[in-house]
Amino acid sequence: MxxxxxxxxxxxxxxxxxxxxxxxxxxxxxxxxxxxxxxxxxxxxxxxxxxxxxxxxxxxxxxxxxxxxxxxxxxxxxxxxxxxxxxxxxxxxxxxxxxxxxxxxxxxxxxxxxxxxxxxxxxxxxxxxxxxxxxxxxxxxxxxxxxxxxxxxxxxxxxxxxxxxxDTLAWLLFPGQHKINVPPEFVTNEVWCGYIPMDGSSCVTTSGLKYDLTNYTVGFGKIVSSSNSYSSSTVSVHCDRHLFWTMGIGKNG
Incomplete structure (x- = not known):
């Protein structure tokens, strides 16, 4: 496990x-x-x-x-x-x-x-x-x-x-399973978030986002996640290569 x-x-x-x-x-x-x-x-x-x-x-x-x-x-x-x-x-x-x-x-x-x-x-x-x-x-x-x-x-x-x-909080998601807790008001206010593939194409599965993916390959020249938002205050991300997670924290989201 x-x-x-x-x-x-x-x-x-x-x-x-x-x-x-x-x-x-x-x-x-x-x-x-x-x-x-x-x-x-x-x-x-x-x-x-x-x-x-x-x-x-x-x-x-x-x-x-x-x-x-x-x-x-x-x-x-x-x-x-x-x-x-x-x-x-x-x-x-x-x-x-x-x-x-x-x-x-x-x-x-x-x-x-x-x-x-x-x-x-x-x-x-x-x-x-x-x-x-x-x-x-x-x-x-x-x-x-x-x-x-x-x-x-x-x-x-x-x-x-x-x-x-x-206005932004960001960090690198290493290959593996990640759990991200965000303030509940970010869900209500549809604050933006995204994840950018930084290490070639990555197979990604997410839950808790407005636009979730299941075993989907993201990468430059394919698709990147920008202007996403939340469906839950608990977000799960599984990736097999590095992703750069970004999320709005400013008053205007």
């Missing part, structure tokens, strides 16, 4: 440290969250990571939203090859006592390296979920690079890694 991999989007979207210990990673991408949402996600994280130019984005978000720096928990560390972080951001983080982790390897992206550096923190802090702040607009090359990081799976299979923007 195959193991069912569980993804609890309902808990992730309302996450606090007391509920689920998690790590929070800020990449060098626009931060379009509301002030309240970003502060909640940042301050409740057990481990908080700024990735290279993500430090500049973090300070900019604080300034743009008229927040006090001391209202934000101190970053656990900043990592990367340090080719994007400004000297001003570096000095400010130094004064805060933020650890600096230099990762010069150019064969890996800063995103991948940040997950590798996260490994020693996971088990001692009982972290099973990692949220990576990104933005799915503008730089499609960077989005694809982040999906590639998920393919490389720098963390153990027991750790769920999510990409999250202000």
């Amino acid at each position: 195959c193991q069912i991999i569980k993804w609890d989007a309902t808990s992730i979207l309302n996450i606090t440290q007391s509920d689920i210990p998690y790590a929070f990673i800020v990449l060098n991408r626009p931060i379009l969250f509301t002030s309240d949402d970003f502060q909640r996600l940042w301050n409740n994280a057990v481990i908080r990571v700024l990735v290279d130019g993500g430090a500049n984005r973090w300070f900019k978000f604080i300034a743009d939203n008229n927040l006090a720096v001391d209202s934000m928990a101190v970053p656990s560390y900043v990592s990367g090859d340090m080719d994007s972080i400004t000297e001003e951001s570096t000095q400010r983080l130094n004064k805060m006592g933020c650890k600096r982790v230099y990762t010069p390897d150019q064969n890996e992206t800063d995103c991948t390296k940040s997950l590798i550096e996260l490994r020693p923190y996971l088990e001692p802090n009982k972290i099973k979920n990692v949220l990576i702040v990104t933005d799915f607009g503008g730089r499609i090359d960077q989005t694809m690079s982040q999906i590639n990081t998920l393919f490389k799976r720098p963390l153990s299979e027991s750790v769920n890694v999510y990409l999250q923007s202000h």
